[in-house]
Amino acid sequence: MxxxxxxxxxxxxxxxxxxxxxxxxxxxxxxxxxxxxxxxxxxxxxxxxxxxxxxxxxxxxxxxxxxxxxxxxxxxxxxxxxxxxxxxxxxxxxxxxxxxxxxxxxxxxxxxxxxxxxxxxxxxxxxxxxxxxxxxxxxxxxxxxxxxxxxxxxxxxxxxxxxxxxxxxxxxxxxxxxxxxxxxxxxxxxxxxxxxxxxxxxxRDLRMGLRAHGTERLALQHDLEEWIANAPKVNSEHDRMAATYRRSLIDLAALRFSPLSLGGATLPAAGLPWFMTMFGRDSILTCLQTLPFTPQLSRTTLRILAALQGTRFDDFREEDPGRILHEMRYGETAAFEEQPHSPYYGAVDSTPLFIVLLDEYERWSGDVELVRELEPECRRALRWIDDHADLVGNGYIWYERRNTDTGLENQCWKDSWDSISYRDGTLPPFPRATCEVQGYAYDAKIRAARMAREFWGDPAYAEQLEREAVALKERFNRDWWVADGGYYALALDPEGRQCDVLSSNIGHLLWSGIVTDERAEQIARHLVGPRLFSGFGVRTLAEGEVRYNPIGYHNGTVWPFDTSFCAWGLRNYGFAEEAATIASGILDAARFFDGRLPEAFGGYPREQTKFPVEYPTACSPQAWSTGAPLLLLRTMLGLEPHEGHLAVEPKLPIGMGRIEVLDIPGRWGRVDAFARGRLDLHRLAD
The missing domain is CATH 2.70.98.40 (Glycoside hydrolase, family 65, N-terminal domain)
Structure with missing residues (x-):
């Protein structure tokens, strides 16, 4: 180099x-x-x-x-x-x-x-x-x-x-x-x-209990070789797909993080250089992306987050009983409470996502033992959703920081200060409720109902959760739908007024399942339409909105992780062509970064720049960007657990050619998946 x-x-x-x-x-x-x-x-x-x-x-x-x-x-x-x-x-x-x-x-x-x-x-x-x-x-x-x-x-x-x-x-x-x-x-x-x-x-050295990969080069090399050998093998006629997959595996290995005092278990850290620590949301979403390929990360992530689940009310750390942490830090400012990350609980999405990951992990792995082990933590998380997160009293998850000095203003994944706005560009008052978090809550209740019925021996609780989920879906589709735009609002303010901008968050609603069937097609059209889809990925905020900025952190950039979940949501509602279009854009972008997708890149139209413009302070490698190609592989091949088996229903973008994914682990043992798409010889020769 x-x-x-x-x-x-x-x-x-x-x-x-x-x-x-x-x-x-x-x-x-x-x-x-x-x-x-x-x-x-x-x-x-x-x-x-x-x-x-x-x-x-x-x-x-x-x-x-x-x-x-x-x-x-x-x-x-x-x-x-x-x-x-x-x-x-x-x-x-x-x-x-x-x-x-x-x-x-x-x-x-x-x-x-x-x-x-x-x-x-x-x-x-x-x-x-x-x-x-x-x-x-x-x-x-x-x-x-x-x-x-x-x-x-x-x-x-x-x-x-x-x-x-x-x-x-x-x-x-x-x-x-x-x-x-x-x-x-x-x-x-x-x-x-x-x-x-x-x-x-x-x-005593506080890090003595951490799992180290060894201090000698041979030990480090052996660890990496073992990590890669345990993951499925990907072969593709489009050689950049296999190279991007391998790059993702290597970066995931690098980002494995061992929290203090938890026996050396590892979970994915959020990203280099600023976020080499555990983040509830980032670690969970990365595990969801990588579950078919590195399921061991999900098991340890769930157990670590369960061990650190909130137990009390603490305004400084924004802790509540049952709440899953947002971020843990070990430096001087955390030790002396100059900032609250010891741990800090200021996120409203990691708690429902914890339940979602546990159910999805069991569907793939068949690890009933873990589902039963974490039943108390799941029940506490569900109580937090109902009892502590509904700050307005209308059945939604809201947020308003209690630590007004160093806490986060926005406690969803778009956590920059100006990421939530009305159509006229003004910012709403607090508390705020963002749309995707309601989808996560709906998904969590549906999944928890399955676990209660099948593994916890509590069918009455399962029926209660299903009733609550149905009611939430009905309320949500009434209150969040922007009739003159044909999409769901980004958020509600405390008076119920819609933050009626078009954003990528609607893609998360698809993968959560809260979208009604009759509205799904309109959402799909928006996700691949010119206002949201740049040609390389889905913009966080649609072109034409007052706060749209192609290099605004959450107001117009493309986040590969975000786009990968949009594609998964489209596929879950049967929009395979649209999912393939989005997948193709992100995988095309990856080749400009040697297979390592950054945290974010510019939302400029593809025809204008010809290449993705990297966001200036993007983390690289970053866990959920590293996980994006893996979730897109799952989406393109239509990999889904079904009645104890792995179902495969491929829909590849033009130019992808043949893909083989060999030795996919799960409750079925290890199986192979194959798909063939139409090759674009001009693109392959680039």
Whole structure:
């Protein structure tokens, strides 16, 4: 790869963002560093030879957990006659290990002073994101004969970075150095180990219980190979489909996150760099997308979220009994309650989605044991929907933040401040109720009724839930329908007035099943119509709305995850052609990002830009964008569990050709699915 930009490597709870030379020089505008548990453990990591900075010839990000940098001293004009070359190779896997190789290409011996400047500001990730560094504790640096300790203390909050080397080095408080003599054509090598510690009572490392993928490259490689081997195999005449699928699997492996104190189980973190932690909504939706391919993520996600379900009323964290968390953080600002994410419960969709995922997981896996194990948590979640989420008293789920200092204003997936509006562009008062959350609640009640009848031995409760779901569907179709537009409103305000803009949220209503059959065709037409469909995906807000902006975060961009659920919803209502059209757009977009779909990209019309324009601060990789191609595969092949078997009913876009998905796991064991579409030879040759 040519040298440019930043290089990111990650492994679950640890990630490193560096310059293309491998150096780290953290600034407010360039958030590089080594991060773990929402803390930056390295903010400076600069290699010099004889006091001279190095320049990059090229770098390779070999796997998600390792990278290699090829460097020479001096500026670019020196490259032709460089007498030294330097190779930096690094990997993360619970710790950060770097090897340095220096090669003398001269016919004369050389004496070199090799130095690594090292330091840490121990910044909280929220401080880095907000470009505000306000440390209230004590930073220290302690040089010992064989290591350097960098640390930060504030009360009981104690973080430490320990640096050691395979060769003897001269350590000081700002780094370490070597004096090296190299004969002609000789090379020198050292290994550097960087360990990060979250120190608790008694000096114990709080992360000792975490599942690490290993600190050695062979262990990391074996883990990745095993992950890929356990997933279904995808072969396609359209080779970009198979490449995008593999890229998604690898990124999912990288995003596996192990929460503290939960025995090393993993769930998908939301995304790099800002959201390498658990998010209720993001983790659940990612599991729904990837269920046919990586079902093990769903089981652990459900158990972890159940273990952290709300038990009390806490306005600061916006916790209620039965509520499923929104976000968990482990940094300094959470520890000292400068922000509420310890955990924070300010989301209204993760609770019904928890029930949806449990039922969908059982339909695929046949894991009745988990459904019975989590019955109490499901019942508490259903009580939260009925007793605590209905802030207005009309049977809908509403939100209004109780933590007015640091809580989220909008507690749906479109959580930016201006994402919910009326047609004239003004913002509604609180509380607010968004349409897709009512669909999730409807779906949760229907699914919980099935579980109550079949697994909990409570048919009376099942009948009650079904009656409630029917009544909710009837009310919803009365109150949310925008008659002059032929679609459902984005939201209601507390007076029942509609936020009557056309948005992508209507696609979520399809996959939840709350849309009446006679209105589904109008919704389908909107989703593939020119106002919502850009040619690459479904816009979050329709072109022509007052707040429409093709690069507005939730007001006109295309989110691949959002589009994938729109396609799934279309397929569930029998609109296979429309679902294939949407799937084709997103998969076409993926090739412009080497198979790694970003969090969001611009909603410009495809014919105008010819390629998808990436949103400037999009996370990449991001879990539910990584999951989008997998849900689209399921949608295109029509994969659905049916009476203990896997049903396959393909409908492929033109140009897809033949697809094979082999060894799909489920209650049926492992089965294969095949589909053939019409090849577009011109497109295939692009």
């Amino acid at each position: 040519a040298a440019s930009g930043t290089v990111r490597i990650l492994d679950g709870s640890t990630f490193v963002v560096s310059q293309d030379t491998g150096d780290i020089e953290a600034t407010p505008t360039e958030p590089t560093g080594m991060f773990s548990l929402d803390t930056r453990f390295l903010s400076k990591w600069v290699l010099t030879v004889n006091g001279e900075r190095l320049n990059s010839l090229s770098y390779d990000d070999l796997q998600y957990y390792e990278a290699r940098f090829f460097l020479v001293p001096g500026m670019a004009t020196h490259y032709v006659d460089a007498k030294l070359s330097i190779i930096r190779e690094r990997a993360v896997g619970g710790s950060f290990r770097e090897s340095i190789v220096i090669l003398n290409h001269d016919e004369k011996p050389v004496d070199l002073e090799i130095r690594m400047d090292a330091g840490s500001d121990f910044a909280d990730l929220f401080q880095v994101k907000d470009e505000i560094l306000n440390k209230k504790g004590e930073l220290y640096a302690e040089a010992e004969a064989d290591r350097l300790r960098l640390g930060y203390r504030r009360g009981n909050f104690h973080r430490q970075t320990v640096i050691s080397c395979s060769r003897p080095a001269r350590f000081d408080s700002n780094g370490f150095a070597y004096s090296v003599h190299l004969e002609p054509n000789e090379q020198w090598h050292t290994e550097i180990d960087v360990q990060s510690f979250a120190i608790g009572p008694g000096g």
